[in-house]
Amino acid sequence: xxxxxxxxxxxxxxxxxxxxxxxxxxxxxxxxxxxxxxxxxxxxxxxxxxxxxxxxxxxxxxxxxxxxxxxxxxxxxxxxxxxxxxxxxxxxxxxxxxxxxxxxxxxxxxxxxxxxxxxxxxxxxxxxxxxxxxxxxxxxxxxxxxxxxxxxxxxxxxxxxxxxxxxxxxxxxxxxxxxxxxxxxxxxxxxxxxxxxxxxxxxxxxxxxxxxxxxxxxxxxxxxxxxxxxxxxxxxxxxxxxxxxxxxxxxxxxxxxxxxxxxxxxxxxxxxxxxxxxxxxxxxxxxxxxxxxxxxxxxxxxxxxxxxxxxxxxxxxxxxxxxxxxxxxxxxxxxxxxxxxxxxxxxxxxxxxxxxxxxxxxxxxxxxxxxxxxxxxxxxxxxxxxxxxxxxxxxxxxxxxxxxxxxxxxxxxxx
Amino acid sequence: xxxxxxxxxxxxxxxxxxxxxxxxxxxxxxxxxxxxxxxxxxxxxxxxxxxxxxxxxxxxxxxxxxxxxxxxxxxxxxxxxxxxxxxxxxxxxxxxxxxxxxxxxxxxxxxxxxxxxxxxxxxxxxxxxxxxxxxxxxxxx
Numbered sequence: 001x002x003x004x005x006x007x008x009x010x011x012x013x014x015x016x017x018x019x020x021x022x023x024x025x026x027x028x029x030x031x032x033x034x035x036x037x038x039x040x041x042x043x044x045x046x047x048x049x050x051x052x053x054x055x056x057x058x059x060x061x062x063x064x065x066x067x068x069x070x071x072x073x074x075x076x077x078x079x080x081x082x083x084x085x086x087x088x089x090x091x092x093x094x095x096x097x098x099x100x101x102x103x104x105x106x107x108x109x110x111x112x113x114x115x116x117x118x119x120x121x122x123x124x125x126x127x128x129x130x131x132x133x134x135x136x137x138x139x140x141x142x143x144x145x146x147x148x149x150x151x152x153x154x155x156x157x158x159x160x161x162x163x164x165x166x167x168x169x170x171x172x173x174x175x176x177x178x179x180x181x182x183x184x185x186x187x188x189x190x191x192x193x194x195x196x197x198x199x200x201x202x203x204x205x206x207x208x209x210x211x212x213x214x215x216x217x218x219x220x221x222x223x224x225x226x227x228x229x230x231x232x233x234x235x236x237x238x239x240x241x242x243x244x245x246x247x248x249x250x251x252x253x254x255x256x257x258x259x260x261x262x263x264x265x266x267x268x269x270x271x272x273x274x275x276x277x278x279x280x281x282x283x284x285x286x287x288x289x290x291x292x293x294x295x296x297x298x299x300x301x302x303x304x305x306x307x308x309x310x311x312x313x314x315x316x317x318x319x320x321x322x323x324x325x326x327x328x329x330x331x332x333x334x335x336x337x338x339x340x341x342x343x344x345x346x347x348x349x350x351x352x353x354x355x356x357x358x359x360x361x362x363x364x365x366x367x368x369x370x371x372x373x374x375x376x377x378x379x380x381x382x383x384x385x386x387x388x389x390x391x392x393x394x395x396x397x398x399x400x401x402x403x404x405x406x407x408x409x410x411x412x413x414x415x
Numbered sequence: 416x417x418x419x420x421x422x423x424x425x426x427x428x429x430x431x432x433x434x435x436x437x438x439x440x441x442x443x444x445x446x447x448x449x450x451x452x453x454x455x456x457x458x459x460x461x462x463x464x465x466x467x468x469x470x471x472x473x474x475x476x477x478x479x480x481x482x483x484x485x486x487x488x489x490x491x492x493x494x495x496x497x498x499x500x501x502x503x504x505x506x507x508x509x510x511x512x513x514x515x516x517x518x519x520x521x522x523x524x525x526x527x528x529x530x531x532x533x534x535x536x537x538x539x540x541x542x543x544x545x546x547x548x549x550x551x552x553x554x555x556x
Contacts, residue, residue, distance in 0.1 A: 349429075351477035353451060353522060357419065370452035377452060383475045384451045412420050413478075 008310045013302070014393045016042045017233075027363035030398035034231065035180055035208060035342045035389025036367050040294075041233040047293030048235060048286050059285055060259060060276070074285050077292025078275070081240050084295045085225065086216035092248065094241040094278040095288050099207040100130040102226035102241035103174070105278060106203050107134035109251040110224075115171045117143035122170040122200065124149040124157055124186075125379045126179040129372040131205040135174055144171075151379065155182040155332040162191065166198035173200045177209025177225075181344045181371050181387065182332035183315060185209065192221030201247075207231055207239075211391070212311045212340050214304035217242055229291035233298070233391070238287035241278070248274040255280040298392075307392055308340075314390045315341045318399050325406045327415065331380055342389035344371070347406065350413050352386040358412055359386075362405040364398070419513055420478060427482035432489050435471045442496070444533035445474075448525050453480055457529045459491070467491045467499070472526065479511075479519050484526025486510040491530065499534040502527060 014020050019039045022029045031039060051073060057066035059074045075090070082090040096102045111134075115121065121135050121144050139146050147170065149162040157175075166173070173195045178185045192202045201223040206215070210227040217225050224247070228239035243251075253260055253271055257280035262270040271277045298307060316335045322328055327348035333339045347355060356368035367387045370377045377383060388402055440458035447454045455474035462468035470488045487507055491499065507527050508515060515523045531539035 351453075351475075351481075353453075353477035353479070353519070354420070357519070369450060374452055383453050412417050413425060 008306060008313075009302075010310075010393070010395055014395075016297070016301075017393050018042060018045070020393060024363040024365070025361050030362075030364045030401045032388040032390065032394065032398060032402060033365045033367050034211075034391035034394070035387065037230045037236070038211065038233050038391045039393065040235065040290075041297050043297035044234045044290040044294035048290040051286050051289050056286070058282055070285055073289045073292075074283070077288045080292040080296050080299075081227070082242075084215065084299060085210070085227070085242055086218055087242055088218070089245055091274050092242055092245050094243070094248070094275045095283050096226075096239050096241050096278075097237055097284065098230070098239040099205060099226040099228040100134075102224075102228075102239055103131050103203065103205060104134045105241055105254045106224050106243070107138045109254045109278070110201075110247065111135075111138040111172070112141065113250075113252060115139075115142055115144050119144040120147055120168055120170040121145070122147045122149060122162075122165055122168075122173045124162075124175050125151050126155075126157070126182060126184065126373065126376050127174065127176055128180050128205060128207065129374070130207070131174050131176060131203075132375065135172075148375070149173075149175075151182075151184075151376075154334070155179070155184050156338060157184070157186050157191075159187075159191070159194075163194055166194055166200060169198065170200045172203060174203045174205070176205040176207075177220075178212060178340055179332070179373075179376075180208045180342065180389075181373050181376055181385065183340050183342050183344075184333055185213075185338045185340055187338070188220040188222055192223075196221070208342075211307075213308040223247055229287060229294070232291065232294055234291035234294035235287040237284045238291045240291075245274070248278070251278075253277050253280070257281045259283075302392060310392060310394075311340050311390055314394045314396065314399065315339060315343060317396045318343045318388060318390075318402075321399060321403050322406075324403060326410065328406065331382075331385060342387045344385040344387040346382060346385050347409065349415050350409055352384040354413070355386045355406065355409050358409040359402065359405040362401060362408065364402050364405045366402070421513060424478055424482045424511070424513065427485040428478040431472075431481050431485035433471045433485065435473055437469045437471045442533040442536070444529050446525070446529045446532060446538070448476075448480065448521050450521050451477075453477065453522070453525065455480065455484055455525055455529050457484075457488075457526065457533050459530075459533055461496075465495060467494050470530075472529075476525065477522050479515070479522040480525045483507050483511055483523045484529075487526050487530065496534040499530055500539075502531070 017039045055069040057070045059071045078090045078093050082093045147165050150158050152158050195202045203224040204222040206225050207228045211232045225242045230236040260280040331344045352368035369384050437458040437460045441461040442459040445456040453476040457472045460469040470491045472484050
């Protein structure tokens with residue numbers, strides 16, 4: 001496969017995902033739940049397999065050959081992640097379990113040291129619980145206050161309201177890059193500039209945004225950015241926190257233990273430099289290598305520009321076809337430059353759970369529920385939505401099967 | 416006929432029985448299905464004999480959770496609090512009369528869990544998934 005302008009090499013991409021051969025209820029799976037977790041690309045599966053079979057040892061510990069190979073592969077993965085997101089220095093990339101852990105790390109290590117009683121923390125109404133709860137916990141620990149930047153009725157962040165809330169002088173703005181419910185892409189570069197003018201740091205949750213587009217953390221202007229491997233065609237249990245080197249170096253450790261020390265004596269401990277300071281204990285070596293391999297595959301075989309074009313094409317097709325279903329309401333912006341997947345919706349008279357159950361009979365996998373975004377659900381006035389989310393392997397035919405399945409759901413419910 | 420979405424289930428979903436709020440309730444509880452955020456609120460008025468005289472529920476939910484609570488609340492009048500606490504999950508499953516998969520069990524049991532919590536006056540320590548649950552333990556509170 002090569003990077004080609006024009007047609008997205010969808011057939012060749014799909015061949016790289018063994019799970020897509022699965023049948024569900026007698027039909028090939030139409031996996032429209034990549035926003036919850038993507039499927040694994042062969043390059044990642046094989047890299048993990050090769051590592052486990054031939055190279056495993058602990059990292060940064062031995063002078064023997066295998067430890068050297070494991071360390072080289074693990075640090076190689078760090079380099080791949082750094083290049084992929086535009087980090088100038090691989091030391092700015094901390095391996096963590098997932099985006100949730102990355103956000104907790106910032107809220108604990110940076111937050112406890114920099115946010116105090118009476119300070120403000122600014123969140124948005126479209127945040128995933130992973131970018132809400134750690135900040136609420138921080139606010140509770142130190143006596144800070146939390147403000148909520150609202151969205152407008154189209155599901156776009158209200159930038160005027162955001163600007164007004166920034167004038168209250170929050171220490172930090174925690175904001176998602178792409179909403180996991182609305183598919184809204186927030187203009188992080190513009191928002192970061194506004195936040196910095198107001199003296200706030202910007203912590204961006206890239207769990208949904210990173211798999212969909214090219215990344216350049218410097219251009220985005222954020223101070224921290226988080227990614228998670230299992231939404232990037234890689235294993236679970238691995239993600240990364242990117243942070244500005246000066247910020248990371250000024251932060252105390254998050255977890256204590258092996259690997260994160262410079263020297264331990266009976267009297268106390270001095271800590272290692274970053275990234276080791278934030279990687280206590282034996283890390284998820286195989287998973288990190290798997291994430292590196294998946295990202296290397298994306299960059300070498302597709303290129304993230306093409307990935308973004310594909311994501312937008314599938315989102316546009318979904319937004320065009322879903323309104324054919326009577327009584328269906330879509331949440332999130334109309335097609336446009338700030339609209340990616342996922343596409344969340346509800347059907348009048350059928351609960352999202354039942355929609356999902358009936359779609360499953362057709363081999364169509366969507367998520368139903370609150371999507372760990374209950375503040376947003378309250379804003380939208382719903383308890384649950386159904387959500388179709390996409391990956392590099394998603395086809396327009398799968399979206400057509402989604403629409404057919406929804407028609408069947410209406411039939412079952414006598415609508 | 417659909418195995419899961421039988422006419423009876425859809426009928427109770429579209430026109431749930433006992434839907435609303437009992438005025439001046441003696442027992443009430445509200446809870447959510449943490450999996451999806453669905454909410455139900457159950458209110459119960461006891462008679463002079465301390466038995467359920469009136470029961471109602473309200474909330475948003477899927478066909479399974481709504482039908483289950485609709486069917487369940489049809490059966491509660493005349494029961495004591497102790498009897499409410501002893502209701503096993505099979506009671507609801509029999510009322511539903513359909514096979515409930517593991518993924519939908521929390522939907523089916525939401526109403527029963529809330530009824531038990533209302534009877535206890537606090538969250539019922541009651542495992543609604545996997546095992547049958549032990550109503551005797553719940554009753555021991």
